[in-house]
Amino acid sequence: MPDQHSYDFTWQDLGDLVSGRPNLGDTTSVVVYRLMVFTFKDVLSKEIGLAQTRQLFVKAGRLAGMEFCRNLLDKNLEIEAFIAQLKQTLIELKIGVLRIESADLQRLDFTLTVSEDLDCSGLSVLNDSVCDYDEGLLAGIMEEYTGKPFSAKEIDCWATGDRTCRFVVKNLAEHD
Ligand SMILES: [Zn+2]
Numbered sequence: 188m189p190d191q192h193s194y195d196f197t198w199q200d201l202g203d204l205v206s207g208r209p210n211l212g213d214t215t216s217v218v219v220y221r222l223m224v225f226t227f228k229d230v231l232s233k234e235i236g237l238a239q240t241r242q243l244f245v246k247a248g249r250l251a252g253m254e255f256c257r258n259l260l261d262k263n264l265e266i267e268a269f270i271a272q273l274k275q276t277l278i279e280l281k282i283g284v285l286r287i288e289s290a291d292l293q294r295l296d297f298t299l300t301v302s303e304d305l306d307c308s309g310l311s312v313l314n315d316s317v318c319d320y321d322e323g324l325l326a327g328i329m330e331e332y333t334g335k336p337f338s339a340k341e342i343d344c345w346a347t348g349d350r351t352c353r354f355v356v357k358n359l360a361e362h363d
Contacts, residue, residue, distance in 0.1 A: 196250060198258045214281075217305060224306065224320070241319045248320035252327020262332050266292055269332060281305065288353070295333060295358040299325075300343075300351045307345040307352060316344035318352050325356055335360040 204213040231240040256262065259276055260269065274285045283301035290297045302308070306318045318341045325339040336359040343349035 196254065198254055217281075220305060244319035245323040245326075248323025249327035249330070250323075251320070252324040252329075253331040254327075255324065256328045256331035260328070260332070266295070273328065277301075283308075283352075294361040295329070295335070295337075296361070297356040298353065299356060300353045302351040304345065304352045310346045312348045313346045314348070315346060316341040316352075317346045318344055318354075321352065322354065325354055329356060329358070333358070 228240055228244070231243065235243075260272055262269075264272060270287060277283055277285050283304040286300045286302070288298045288300055301318075301321065304318065304321065306321055307316075310317065322339045322341055326337040329335075329337040329339075337356060338359055339354050339356045341352055341354050343351065343353035345352065
C-alpha cells in the first residue's frame, strides 16, 4: 500500500510521450506552462502565504534540477563540457538561452544570464524577480553534478525591468 500522504517524483512519472502523444508530440505552448505555474502560485499563496510559496517553488525547482541533471546531462563531463551540454539542453527544451558572464572554475562560482526565459520573459514589470523555480533548478543541477551544496539567487529578471534573468550561483562549500 503506497503512502497516500506524500508523493515521490520519479523521471518515469513524466510518461511515454512517444506512445502517449503520437500526433501532438512532446511540446506545448509557453502559455500553458505559465498558466499552470501562476495558478499554482495563486492557490498556494492563499493557503500558505507568498513567501512560503516562493520557498516551495525554489525547493521544487531544486528537485527538478537534480533530476534534470541525473536524466538529461552527463555528470562525468569536465566543467566546461558540462556547461556546454547544459546550454545545449536548455535550448533544445526551449527553457532559455544560457550565457556564463563570469566564472571561477576553481570555486565553481558563476554569474550567468538566461535570456528568453521560460518563466518570465515578456511578463509585465512587477519590480520583483519571479524566477524562484529557476533559482532552485540551477542550484539543483550544480548540486547533482558536484555533490556539493549550491545557492542560486536571481539578481535581475525580466519582471524587474531587465531584458534577461541574471543569477549568481555559488558553491556553498567554498563560502562558509
Ligand atoms: Zn527572471
